[in-house]
Amino acid sequence: MYFNRSDLNDTQLLSFYRTLVYPRLIEEKMLLLLRQGKISKWFSGIGQEAIAVGATLALEPDEWIMPLHRNLGVFTTRHMPLDKLLLQWQGSEHGYSQGRERSFHFGSRAHHICGMISHLGPQLSIADGIALAHKLRKEEKVALAFTGEGGTSEGEFHEALNVAAVWDLPVIFLIENNGYGLSTPVSEQYRCNNLTERAAGYGMKGIQIDGNNLLEVFLAIREARSYAITEQKPVLIEAMTFRMRGHEEASGVKYVPPELFEIWGKKDPVVQFENYLQEIKLLTENDIKSIREDLKRQIEADVAKGLTDTPFEADTHKELNDLYAPAPAPVAPAGGSTEKRFINALSDGLKQAMEQHPELILMGQDIAGYGGAFKITEGFMEQFGADRVRNTPLCESAIVGTALGLSLAGFKSMVEMQFGDFVTCGFNQIVNNLAKIHYRWGQPADVVIRMPSGGGVGAGPFHSQSNEAWFTHVPGLKVVYPATPEDAKGLLTAALADPNPVMYFEHKALYRSISSPVPDAYYTVEIGKARLVQAGDDISIITYGSGVHWAMEYAAQHPEISIGILDLRTLLPLDYTAIQEIVAATGKVLVLHEDTLIGGFGAEISAWIAEHCFSLLDAPVLRCASLDTPVPFAPVLEKNFLAKSRLDKYVQQLMHW
Missing domain, CATH: 3.40.50.970 (Thiamin diphosphate (ThDP)-binding fold, Pyr/PP domains)
Known part of the structure; x- marks a missing residue:
């Protein structure tokens, strides 16, 4: 040699x-x-x-x-x-x-x-x-x-x-x-x-x-x-x-x-x-x-x-407490508000987060000059530069891994999945690397993955899935799913401020269909806190995302029923206190979500209520979910698929229990 x-x-x-x-x-x-x-x-x-x-x-x-x-x-x-x-x-x-x-x-x-x-x-x-x-x-x-x-x-x-x-x-x-x-x-x-x-x-x-x-x-x-x-x-x-x-x-x-x-x-x-x-x-x-x-x-x-080390005992509190890195305190809104559509609130929050965090890098397919598939980042490259607003090759897994590498080096990053369905190509990096790294050796994964999700827009089986339940099962992730423009902005800015990996779901059908007043200045909405949409005496609907609007629409159409509605907003970590309070308010609970029934996140909520709130119930907890099929393309089939088409059936079943 x-x-x-x-x-x-x-x-x-x-x-x-x-x-x-x-x-x-x-x-x-x-x-x-x-x-x-x-x-x-x-x-x-x-x-x-x-x-x-x-x-x-x-x-x-x-x-x-x-x-x-x-x-x-x-x-x-x-x-x-x-x-x-x-x-x-x-x-x-x-x-x-x-x-x-x-x-x-x-x-x-x-x-x-x-x-x-x-x-x-x-x-x-x-x-x-x-x-x-x-x-x-x-x-x-x-x-x-x-x-x-x-x-x-x-x-x-x-x-x-x-x-x-x-x-x-x-x-x-x-x-x-x-x-x-x-x-x-x-x-x-x-x-x-x-x-x-x-x-x-x-x-x-x-x-x-x-x-x-x-x-x-x-x-x-x-x-x-x-x-x-x-x-x-x-x-x-x-x-x-x-x-x-x-x-x-x-x-x-x-x-x-x-x-x-x-x-x-x-x-x-x-x-x-x-x-x-x-x-x-x-x-x-x-x-x-x-x-x-x-x-x-x-x-x-x-x-x-x-070899002189002595055996140690497990500390459950420490194990759970070490799952996440400490998150910053919420920033309260200040000043005036402007009527904004859901999609504009997202864009506004992302832009203000870029200004708030100079170390924040955006990555995704077509997000730079084109502005993304839904135009949420339109104009961002001109304002923040191509270094911070980066078009990526079709490499979802590598880009999620790159985001983790940026975190090791002290940067924040946002990865946009062009459609939430495409996250399967980056699944390993998310569930085995991002989710576990802080628990394993104390390294935060300062990454937000935006997930344009959901049906109702005729996009078919590969652009319409509600796949939040895949990630609520993974310790170490945070899973956020806003329903209103105000929460869309505030939860996105909170996710980007949070040093932990956040799966941020945004419903495509809400992008341009709803609007409401949104604070103009930078603010954050605390991750892990549900929102009581309205109080009720007859039944309680626990939901999130598009389900919030289905429930509100149904309640408006049926004033004879006093319906309490809880918008979870965050699925992981979950606000159990708010769930218990709305269960206690009526004793009759319907869990509503757009995801399919079997293995959907509603099953976890239903099981928790049965285990911890049984004495408060006057009827079994019911679940209203979409059909256990892929999301169909034809409008008549998609309408039949969605949970909304069966909402009245379950409400009436609860009312007559």
Whole structure:
């Protein structure tokens, strides 16, 4: 193996050696602890340490890295204390994720390391967001994301590369090609000769390197960093390597031909670098022995310290309290009001939030010059500039990941789904990355996803869904669904001020069909608080979105029935106090929503009332929802589909109970 020391001096080379051998010795100790039952799982990086160590050495300490399972060298090179790492691996409350994550699924802002999720690909898009933040601030920095050769088959890989290329982002995508995705060999993973060929398809630079050569890795990453900063372009690097143990220890290595271990054993990155340093007279056998013994003593001391932790008890209050980052207090409206349509109130709120938060970035398909599919951002690019109002490729998942990366770098972001139905393409990033990240390691996801939703406009099965229930089931998200122009503005500004991920549903049929007075100045409406639309004595209707207007229209048409109406406004977190109060007011409750019946959010409300308000009821809680079919296109079918067509039936059923 040829080593090019370039401009590295002797002191640096010796330091590199200690940095390389340290994670190897830690791994050897961890394998012993695994067999002793002191840790429960281990993903070994033995044989490919040079990639993690070399890449981390080539970056500045405040440049973000998105590592994966086998990148212990990233954590140790960033000087994360081994005793605390050991606490993390044991699931201790004193680890980096307070016992909420295992192995390497955690991050640390202090060390500029973003914790991975098991889906692998989403790490790449987060790097896009961090790189975008550097570009916007004109900082000479890059972001680096690891992936494996298996991860390059995921859609997120292609989306992330495309976004980075289209937006000219200073990001390095580093593929650790160790030949196997768990047990699947590369011959069953892709057909190109090498993965750098994919770089050309995205118009970016691609480099293949020897991943077992520490200096080659270091120099390649250093050069890629310089190129990415100078040219403001991404780089794809494929590092060829091999893992000398299983995907994780329990999986074994029976699927690997034995001769591969012999071939790659001769290319061991630690041994090869030791040999090189001996050849150039920087190390002797005694030096190597002395360094290893010194590191082993240090490791033993840290392990002893890390194993002294005592068992802890779960604190339910703390678990629930750590789900969200603290949100700012509401801002009360002041001054006069103007009659506005729902859509204009949204645009007004978004514009004032852009003025209130200079770090707020808007992203979505066609939202810049075109103004979005519904023209909500029309004129925004001219007022705030193309940097802050960004057209995106058709890459919903990567854009949500980019939004999370922006949050890591201190920005806020709004992602507009052109139609709420299209959110399925970004589902993984939302439910596994945005929703969980604060609970996992205290990192807020300061992202709002706007969701133009609902039927009644003849848009058919793929542009009309009410899919809020998909997200109310996911802890860590906030789900908002306004019904009035005043709330549309105030809840949107509140969502954009909130450091937590908010799914913001806006009903398309309300955009231009309703209007009401809306305060002119900036204000926010508290997320998590319902609104009593009107009091009633006979029955109570609990609803949100379009259902509020159906209920109000029905109540106006039937003055003989005293109907109380509660507009939930926020579905997660839910205002249980307001629900209990309106249940107590009448004892007869109808839960109304546009979503389909089975699994709709009304089922959760109904179940909660039955469990907590049973003594207040004079009749069963009824649910009025849309048919359990896709949303049909023909007007006669859509009208029959919508819950509104059955509202009278359920009201009369309650009245005659």
